[in-house]
Amino acid sequence: DAGVIQSPRHEVTEMGQEVTLRCKPISGHNSLFWYRQTMMRGLELLIYFNNNVPIDDSGMPEDRFSAKMPNASFSTLKIQPSEPRDSAVYFCASSTSGRDFEQYFGPGTRLTVT
Amino acid sequence: AQSVTQPDIHITVSEGASLELRCNYSYGATPYLFWYVQSPGQGLQLLLKYFSGDTLVQGIKGFEAEFKRSQSSFNLRKPSVHWSDAAEYFCAVVSYNQGGKLIFGQGTELSVKP
Numbered sequence: 736d737a738g739v740i741q742s743p744r745h746e747v748t749e750m751g752q753e754v755t756l757r758c759k760p761i762s763g764h765n766s767l768f769w770y771r772q773t774m775m776r777g778l779e780l781l782i783y784f785n786n787n788v789p790i791d792d793s794g795m796p797e798d799r800f801s802a803k804m805p806n807a808s809f810s811t812l813k814i815q816p817s818e819p820r821d822s823a824v825y826f827c828a829s830s831t832s833g834r835d836f837e838q839y840f841g842p843g844t845r846l847t848v849t
Numbered sequence: 850a851q852s853v854t855q856p857d858i859h860i861t862v863s864e865g866a867s868l869e870l871r872c873n874y875s876y877g878a879t880p881y882l883f884w885y886v887q888s889p890g891q892g893l894q895l896l897l898k899y900f901s902g903d904t905l906v907q908g909i910k911g912f913e914a915e916f917k918r919s920q921s922s923f924n925l926r927k928p929s930v931h932w933s934d935a936a937e938y939f940c941a942v943v944s945y946n947q948g949g950k951l952i953f954g955q956g957t958e959l960s961v962k963p
Binding site (some may be wrong): 739766768777778780783791826828830832836837838839840841842843 | 881883885891892893894895898939943949950951953955956
């Protein structure tokens with residue numbers, strides 16, 4: 736299995752631009768999680784999906800952030816417009832709910848907003 | 850609400866020395882507990898997990914952890930640290946009433962002296 740796949744691995748953009756981060760979960764996993772990691776705030780859960788349905792988006796910072804999961808094998812996290820304070824590493828993780836809850840993490844996308 | 854505390858932000862040990870990273874959790878019932886490791890520039894990798902049964906669990910890379918209900922702790926240990934163990938370590942507990950999402954501690958950064 737290829738594991739959780741995230742793209743791009745690195746993204747540099749200017750303030751005000753739209754940014755889209757992509758994630759492909761492990762085949763057969765039905766839960767997907769988006770995290771943000773910064774030095775100041777550590778690892779934060781932004782949103783998670785179960786069977787493609789958003790369950791808890793209470794961690795999404797503000798309306799500039801949105802996430803979708805149109806099917807079981809793909810999810811996006813969009814920031815529009817982006818701001819310098821959005822600079823962070825964004826991780827996607829997937830798991831099989833109802834079993835051992837182990838989450839498998841992708842390699843992350845390092846986002847820099849200038 | 851469930852919570853996880855890792856009291857040590859940064860620990861430095863000499864190569865070959867033993868290691869113990871502390872983790873305390875707050876949870877009413879028997880918790881599902883995890884330790885993850887994050888090497889620089891990488892995603893999180895599962896080291897070990899505890900669900901039930903034997904309170905001493907073995908993981909990858911020679912790590913082990915012991916669940917102590919009386920102390921609400923799940924400390925990570927390794928008898929002899931290698932330079933490649935330098936990384937950040939995260940303890941996490943499953944939040945059952947939130948769809949199985951993980952509650953992470955703040956992380957402990959481990960440095961290894963030659």
